[in-house]
Amino acid sequence: RMFSGYQPKNNIKDSYKILELEEGCSLDEVRNSYHNLAKKYHPDSSSVTADSKAFIRVEEAYRVVLSDLAAKQKSDPDEEEEDQFKCKSLQHRHYLSFEGVGIGTPSQREKQYAQFRVDRATEQVLQYRQQRLESRYAGSHLSRAKDVRQSKKVKITQAVERLVEDLIQESMAKGDFDNLSGKGKPLQKFSDSPHIDPMTHNLNRILIDNGYQPEWILLQKEIRETIERLRKGIVASRRKLGEPMTLSEQKQWGRVCEQFAEDIRKLNKRVDNFNLVVPILSRQMVHFSTDKEIRRALKTCEAVVEKVSDSATKGNEREEGE
Structure with missing residues (x-):
């Protein structure tokens, strides 16, 4: 009541100068500056620089600056818009649920959302079954192609074996093998070791005896x-x-x-x-x-x-x- 009709003697610029601040500073900076100056000039601080008149000027400047900051905060349109949004966001929060599906009241939107989930689950099941059928068909197709290639390979191998056998029989009939040095004699083994393939060593021996070199x-x-x-x-x-x-x-x-x-x-x-x-x-x-x-x-x-x-x-x- 005592200070309700109080009018400060300092203007805004002088108040900022007294507090050793610049216009546009924050509220924390104003408070820190006021506390430092109060410790410096307060009469009861028992400081060398204590001065009651200077302290009164600092206090008046502090009130003026606080009033100026409060007026600027009220006149800021961004703050007003933010406050308005905060007030309205709670009223429309229920529209953020149900994944944005449906219209009408919350109960109507809840029913629409339940039907949406059923439809989505059905579609996912159908897609899964379709993928299973496609993969099964692709696997069977690949197996059939593999069987065809294998059968062709077997046929070619058998044809080559028959051709070689026919050529051997034809050469034997002509007597091309009669002049071989080992005719009628058993094949000699390189070694009696069980770890050595006798067929491979016999073939190598035949190649070496006939002058073959890698x-x-x-x-x-x-x-x-x-x-x-x-x-x-x-x-x-x-x-x-x-x-x-x-x-x-x-x-x-x-x-x-x-x-x-x-x-x-x-x-x-x-x-x-x-x-x-x-x-x-x-x-x-x-x-x-x-x-x-x-x-x-x-x-x-x-x-x-x-x-x-x-x-x-x-x-x-x-x-x-x-």
């Missing part, structure tokens, strides 16, 4: 023979040239090295093919190096020259001794 063995043999031939060839070419070589002989040696490098490149391609077909990883071969092979040939030539010179020296010594 592809990778033939390639390995060919590569080794080729590199030995190339090594002997480059050594022979170097020995034909003089020591030391003249300018023309150096050019000739350069052409020999170029041809040797081309031969090594072709040989390395064979090595690649060999590594693709060899069944054992440890049997794979590495590429041949042209530089290493040329240095090896030069060392071989030097060794041969030294050997020849040593033998000639020994022969001369023998002749002188005689």
Whole structure:
């Protein structure tokens, strides 16, 4: 009652300055600033800066700022709209149930929602049965296709076996097998071990006896023979040239090295093919190096020259001794 007709002396801007604030600050900032200034200027705070007049100005400014914030909050349209929505949302909450199905009163919408659930369950059952029938039909179709492929495979195998048997009988009638070394003799086994398939070993023995060799063995043999031939060839070419070589002989040696490098490149391609077909990883071969092979040939030539010179020296010594 005492302050009901009280009119503050400070305006709004001065009040914000007294509280050491700026316009647009929050309510918490206003309260914190007021508490700090009250501790500083309150007469009963026993502080050095205590001042009753300053405290009165701070209190008046605090009331003015609170009134200003309350007026701004009431005049904010967003707040009013939010309050209005909060008030109306509870009245229409029942429309958010029943998954949005149906119209009318809540009881009518509940009945409509129950019928909707029945229809949805029926539709799901029908879809499940349809999927079961489709999967069953697809499985039977695949099994029939598999049986057809299997029967075709069996027929082809039987046809090949009959063809081979006919060819064997025809060859026997012509006497093509009469000159075999093992005619009329039992097949020899590689081993009596029970872990070895006798049929497989007998077939391998027949292949070996008739000169059959796997592809990778033939390639390995060919590569080794080729590199030995190339090594002997480059050594022979170097020995034909003089020591030391003249300018023309150096050019000739350069052409020999170029041809040797081309031969090594072709040989390395064979090595690649060999590594693709060899069944054992440890049997794979590495590429041949042209530089290493040329240095090896030069060392071989030097060794041969030294050997020849040593033998000639020994022969001369023998002749002188005689």
